[in-house]
Amino acid sequence: MTPVLLTTGLILLAILGTPLFAIILAVSIVGFLYSGIDLTILAAEIYRISDTPLLVALPLFTFAGYVLSSSRTPQRLVFLTRALLGWMPGGLAIVAFVSCALFTAFTGASGVTIVALGAILYPALRQAGYQEDFSLGLVTSSGSLGLLLPPSLPLILYGIIAQQMGTDETLTIKALFVAGILPGLLMVGLLSLWSVWTNRHHPIPLVTFSGRQALRAIKEAKWEIPLPFFIIGGIYGGFFAVSEAAAVTAMYVVVVEVFVYREIRFRALGKIMSESMVMVGSILLILAASLAFTNFIIDAELPMRLFELIRNHVTSKLTFLICLNLFLLCLGAILDIFSAIVIVVPLLLPVAASYGIDPIHLGIVFLANMQIGYITPPVGMNLFIASYRFHQPVDRLYRVALPFMIVLLVSVLVITYWPGLSLLLITK
Amino acid sequence: MVNPLERPEPKRWLEDITHLLRWACRLEEVLLIAILTGMVSMAVVQIGMRTMFHYGLVWGDGLVKMLVLWVCILGAMVAVRQEKHIQIDLLARYLPIQTRKIFRSVVYVFSAGICFTVAYYGVQFVKLEYTYKTLAFSAVPAWICETIIPFGFTVMAFRFIILTLKQFNRSRAN
Numbered sequence: 001m002t003p004v005l006l007t008t009g010l011i012l013l014a015i016l017g018t019p020l021f022a023i024i025l026a027v028s029i030v031g032f033l034y035s036g037i038d039l040t041i042l043a044a045e046i047y048r049i050s051d052t053p054l055l056v057a058l059p060l061f062t063f064a065g066y067v068l069s070s071s072r073t074p075q076r077l078v079f080l081t082r083a084l085l086g087w088m089p090g091g092l093a094i095v096a097f098v099s100c101a102l103f104t105a106f107t108g109a110s111g112v113t114i115v116a117l118g119a120i121l122y123p124a125l126r127q128a129g130y131q132e133d134f135s136l137g138l139v140t141s142s143g144s145l146g147l148l149l150p151p152s153l154p155l156i157l158y159g160i161i162a163q164q165m166g167t168d169e170t171l172t173i174k175a176l177f178v179a180g181i182l183p184g185l186l187m188v189g190l191l192s193l194w195s196v197w198t199n200r201h202h203p204i205p206l207v208t209f210s211g212r213q214a215l216r217a218i219k220e221a222k223w224e225i226p227l228p229f230f231i232i233g234g235i236y237g238g239f240f241a242v243s244e245a246a247a248v249t250a251m252y253v254v255v256v257e258v259f260v261y262r263e264i265r266f267r268a269l270g271k272i273m274s275e276s277m278v279m280v281g282s283i284l285l286i287l288a289a290s291l292a293f294t295n296f297i298i299d300a301e302l303p304m305r306l307f308e309l310i311r312n313h314v315t316s317k318l319t320f321l322i323c324l325n326l327f328l329l330c331l332g333a334i335l336d337i338f339s340a341i342v343i344v345v346p347l348l349l350p351v352a353a354s355y356g357i358d359p360i361h362l363g364i365v366f367l368a369n370m371q372i373g374y375i376t377p378p379v380g381m382n383l384f385i386a387s388y389r390f391h392q393p394v395d396r397l398y399r400v401a402l403p404f405m406i407v408l409l410v411s412v413l414v415i416t417y418w419p420g421l422s423l424l425l426i427t428k
Numbered sequence: 429m430v431n432p433l434e435r436p437e438p439k440r441w442l443e444d445i446t447h448l449l450r451w452a453c454r455l456e457e458v459l460l461i462a463i464l465t466g467m468v469s470m471a472v473v474q475i476g477m478r479t480m481f482h483y484g485l486v487w488g489d490g491l492v493k494m495l496v497l498w499v500c501i502l503g504a505m506v507a508v509r510q511e512k513h514i515q516i517d518l519l520a521r522y523l524p525i526q527t528r529k530i531f532r533s534v535v536y537v538f539s540a541g542i543c544f545t546v547a548y549y550g551v552q553f554v555k556l557e558y559t560y561k562t563l564a565f566s567a568v569p570a571w572i573c574e575t576i577i578p579f580g581f582t583v584m585a586f587r588f589i590i591l592t593l594k595q596f597n598r599s600r601a602n
């Protein structure tokens with residue numbers, strides 16, 4: 001009786017808007033009290049934040065993303081992709097997908113992509129002759145595209161959590177970065193194909209490629225173009241570790257945007273710094289709380305029990321994957337990606353491993369599903385941000401984002417049932 | 429003639445406190461900026477030293493990890509003040525304003541309770557580490573770095589209480 005009451009109470013408190021860290025801590029407190037463990041362990045577990053390797057990459061990449069979105073990088077990015085890819089059939093739509101994916105990879109899908117890039121892309125799409133519904137749906141659903149591409153924050157966070165769980169040594173952030181590339185490109189590719197197909201009755205005039213325009217765009221963005229190559233090359237060339245890459249990126253971005261482009265005033269930088277650290281604080285505190293929670297669930301052998309429970313109903317790997325997709329889609333619709341990773345991955349990882357699912361593949365599947373959660377009614381975050389930004393009722397956005405969501409679902413299915421796509425590029 | 433009674437004493441006292449709190453808030457933000465700067469420069473210095481002199485600072489890594497803990501707690505403290513903590517807002521959106529306010533105060537009181545609990549056991553933890561003389565990195569005792577935990581959670585608890593009081597204030601104003 002009491003456990004049921006407690007659970008109901010906590011769930012009620014959670015959906016009434018209690019900060020998630022408090023809910024997780026409450027669950028851990030109840031759990032520790034129940035197992036007769038002294039609560040001093042709470043502080044000890046929170047202190048483990050300072051003993052988690054690689055974690056420093058999170059604040060540093062977040063900060064770099066904040067700096068990029070506060071400058072005119074979004075404009076330059078759209079200009080550049082447009083100059084390079086705009087001539088293709090479905091050109092501008094593809095431009096939108098590619099630039100959103102690149103931008104989100106750097107800023108994490110915190111909604112900033114819609115605000116920063118959508119604001120430029122939406123009018124451009126309308127002007128080029130795309131229908132209103134299509135354009136709205138595109139900018140709404142592209143806001144979380146690129147989550148699977150390095151150096152996206154959710155990828156890093158998944159890697160950190162999975163390593164804490166003591167999975168095999170092949171799971172590194174480096175490996176995850178590689179694993180996400182093909183699935184991420186698949187999403188961009190399918191969406192682009194679909195855009196071309198759906199607009200076949202509204203022919204959009206083609207734009208010819210202009211070498212001069214392209215050269216100008218490259219020149220303008222010459223300080224930012226090296227960034228992705230430099231991060232990926234730096235990490236894979238063995239020049240620096242992921243956390244060092246994050247520090248160098250943060251430093252580089254500040255120098256470029258503040259001193260070279262001079263688009264961020266030095267005084268404004270302080271505000272950007274503290275703002276980004278507030279966001280980092282709220283994510284890290286959930287992580288800290290969940291370290292205690294994870295300790296409790298491992299102690300109580302919850303993943304094992306969960307596995308035994310599921311095993312009675314789900315026997316094959318395939319059925320498990322189907323259930324997993326359904327579960328993650330629902331989860332993504334109510335929980336934000338960071339909390340979902342931190343809370344669910346510790347439970348899920350051992351269970352999935354028992355079904356023979358590679359932890360790297362699981363990570364990609366997890367994030368791919370979560371990405372759709374951003375545009376799933378009723379509470380998908382991108383729907384609300386787009387509604388606010390483009391002054392549209394939310395239910396209209398539900399409708400216009402739906403076709404894009406279906407395309408993304410198809411790619412999620414491919415990603416889930418073809419592990420090779422994620423694991424192909426990894427050399428073990 | 430200035431009447432000394434014109435400015436009642438308690439009000440000035442209150443003003444001083446507001447002033448002090450405002451400075452404390454600014455200090456929080458300055459600390460966040462300083463820590464972030466520290467993390468970036470420390471890592472860059474390490475890379476520089478490694479490439480040039482083929483060695484790094486042994487305590488650098490430990491320091492950076494401790495800074496992550498501090499950024500976590502300090503950032504979370506500010507997030508409470510700015511009501512920016514991550515939450516699921518599934519139900520509250522559909523409630524009438526008055527009911528929402530009541531539920532929100534319940535939520536804040538609950539969060540304050542959790543924070544006080546963690547703060548209390550945080551003090552026990554710091555005491556324990558003090559007696560065991562654990563070292564965090566280099567010669568820095570762990571308990572000094574850990575005090576941020578009970579401190580931060582106490583501040584957060586008080587802030588949740590202030591937020592609760594504000595709910596009532598706002599409803600009276602409405």
